[in-house]
Amino acid sequence: MRDNHIYQVPLLINGQDVTGEGRERRPIVNPATGETIGELTLASVADIDLAAETAQAGFEEWRRRTPLERANILSVVALAMRSDVERLASLLTSEQGKTLKEARGEVLGSADLVQWLGEEGKRVYGRVVPSRFSNMEQLVLLDPVGPVAAFSAWNYPISLAARKIGHALAAGCSVVIKPAEECPSAVLALARMFHAAGVPPAALQVLFGHPAQVSERLIASPHIRKITFTGSTSVGRHLATLAGAALKKVTFELGGHAPVIVMDDADIDAFVEAAVASKYRNAGQICTSPSRFFVHERVYQRTVDAFVQRAKALTVGNGADSATDMGPLAQGRRVSAMEELTHDALTHGGRILTGGAGRSGAGYFWQPTVLADVSAEARLMREEPFGPVAAFQPVASLDDALRAANSTEYGLAGYAFTSTIEGARRIQEGLRVGILGLNTFTPSVPEMPFAGVRDSGIGAAMGYEGLMEHMNVKAVFRAG
Numbered sequence: 001m002r003d004n005h006i007y008q009v010p011l012l013i014n015g016q017d018v019t020g021e022g023r024e025r026r027p028i029v030n031p032a033t034g035e036t037i038g039e040l041t042l043a044s045v046a047d048i049d050l051a052a053e054t055a056q057a058g059f060e061e062w063r064r065r066t067p068l069e070r071a072n073i074l075s076v077v078a079l080a081m082r083s084d085v086e087r088l089a090s091l092l093t094s095e096q097g098k099t100l101k102e103a104r105g106e107v108l109g110s111a112d113l114v115q116w117l118g119e120e121g122k123r124v125y126g127r128v129v130p131s132r133f134s135n136m137e138q139l140v141l142l143d144p145v146g147p148v149a150a151f152s153a154w155n156y157p158i159s160l161a162a163r164k165i166g167h168a169l170a171a172g173c174s175v176v177i178k179p180a181e182e183c184p185s186a187v188l189a190l191a192r193m194f195h196a197a198g199v200p201p202a203a204l205q206v207l208f209g210h211p212a213q214v215s216e217r218l219i220a221s222p223h224i225r226k227i228t229f230t231g232s233t234s235v236g237r238h239l240a241t242l243a244g245a246a247l248k249k250v251t252f253e254l255g256g257h258a259p260v261i262v263m264d265d266a267d268i269d270a271f272v273e274a275a276v277a278s279k280y281r282n283a284g285q286i287c288t289s290p291s292r293f294f295v296h297e298r299v300y301q302r303t304v305d306a307f308v309q310r311a312k313a314l315t316v317g318n319g320a321d322s323a324t325d326m327g328p329l330a331q332g333r334r335v336s337a338m339e340e341l342t343h344d345a346l347t348h349g350g351r352i353l354t355g356g357a358g359r360s361g362a363g364y365f366w367q368p369t370v371l372a373d374v375s376a377e378a379r380l381m382r383e384e385p386f387g388p389v390a391a392f393q394p395v396a397s398l399d400d401a402l403r404a405a406n407s408t409e410y411g412l413a414g415y416a417f418t419s420t421i422e423g424a425r426r427i428q429e430g431l432r433v434g435i436l437g438l439n440t441f442t443p444s445v446p447e448m449p450f451a452g453v454r455d456s457g458i459g460a461a462m463g464y465e466g467l468m469e470h471m472n473v474k475a476v477f478r479a480g
């Protein structure tokens, strides 16, 4: 007999809840307590194939809507998200672990994004190119690329799903999304809001399953024309191989290991306040999280001391508790990763100044951690921690800082704090990243592209550039 308190989460194929007999299920766990709170249905191979085939029909229907109609529907979705913010936020907190305040911010930011994408979809113009031939017009038309297979991650379940679904629908594409199995409920609720607002059931479907099986099957499907993925670089590399073999367009938003350069002319107090808030946001589980701090030796000790003092003041606990500043990590395996990286940093000469341990009792907790003097050989300086661990290293000059910052293959976000124009200009030119914050840790906004370089991604999300990733160009020569 099933426990009545454990809820069921279905797949959503062509507008129908799919939970039926014979399908595998997996538990949904609250990371703050370790308790099973729900159960998720996993797609069969037949479910995956049906979703892909249905997406083709959904595309034919959705692409015929005008950009204005599509924008109006997305605007209704944004309103629904805002008015249901408390329900969505509490689903995020109970399945992902983040604080309710962070969860509300995620929902409201995602609503803004969905609305902005719909609006921007009205401005995806083609071009008239002056012709070199008389009696002929040369036009560049933009067509939606077709059904999209989207894979989103567990750190920002609503935000990442809203990005994937919002881009595809605003561009006129249909989408099959496979969100993270760990935190499914808020994304399913979001998908239902799109349908309620007027998106045809076949144009947006939600699959959960065995990730490798779902991606292999969808990427190979003749109906799917584009792949978009957010997750680790290693999985991205694997999906890139599959997409390459099938000649499908891709957008990949992968890992990052953001360097932070702090020069001796920076406003240290302002830096520390912003840096601690940014480092421990979402328990450090953000691809743009600042993680390697290269601080000029003249202000190193002062900076580290002030950072540690603020980090120690954070209250760690269940995200549902209003006193909590930082919730648990999303899964037990993230705690193991923090243990391994911290231990390795210590064996490479690093010093723990605060944190460095979990919490006794249930739940996947790891204290806000600061490590000083971590050597370049430590894994922590080369591998993305994706958790609440900050590593500090002193540097003697801006050249040294840039060299250290550019020493990994990642290239997502980077940050630098300096008060000189000359320093800012050298950093702008020298830091190998796709997103640069100068004297700020401002997170992503809808109107700016979000794009990693090197091992951090291919293509862009958000901004005009994100929509263009979902379009094909058609060159038309019209004679007569």
Ligand SMILES: NC(=O)c1ccc[n+]([C@@H]2O[C@H](COP(=O)([O-])OP(=O)(O)OC[C@H]3O[C@@H](n4cnc5c(N)ncnc54)[C@H](O)[C@@H]3O)[C@@H](O)[C@H]2O)c1
Residues within 6 Å of the ligand: 151, 152, 153, 154, 155, 179, 180, 181, 211, 212, 213, 215, 216, 230, 231, 232, 233, 235, 236, 238, 239, 253, 254, 255, 256, 286, 287, 384, 385, 386
């Ligand atoms: N860029 C981001 O926003 C982001 C988000 C989450 C995780 N990560 C990365 O993930 C690492 C740790 O998390 P993880 O171990 O869960 O990473 P992961 O790459 O294994 O998983 C991330 C997401 O990808 C999905 N996934 C995994 N294998 C897949 C496959 N073969 N096909 C399709 N989807 C697949 C998972 O369901 C999960 O939601 C971190 O080090 C970080 O680099 C990055």
Ligand SMILES: O=S(=O)(O)c1ccc(CO)cc1
Residues within 6 Å of the ligand: 155, 156, 159, 285, 286, 287, 288, 443, 444, 445
């Ligand atoms: O909260 S945001 O800064 O918008 C943000 C950035 C990146 C990601 C992907 O990890 C999620 C949220």
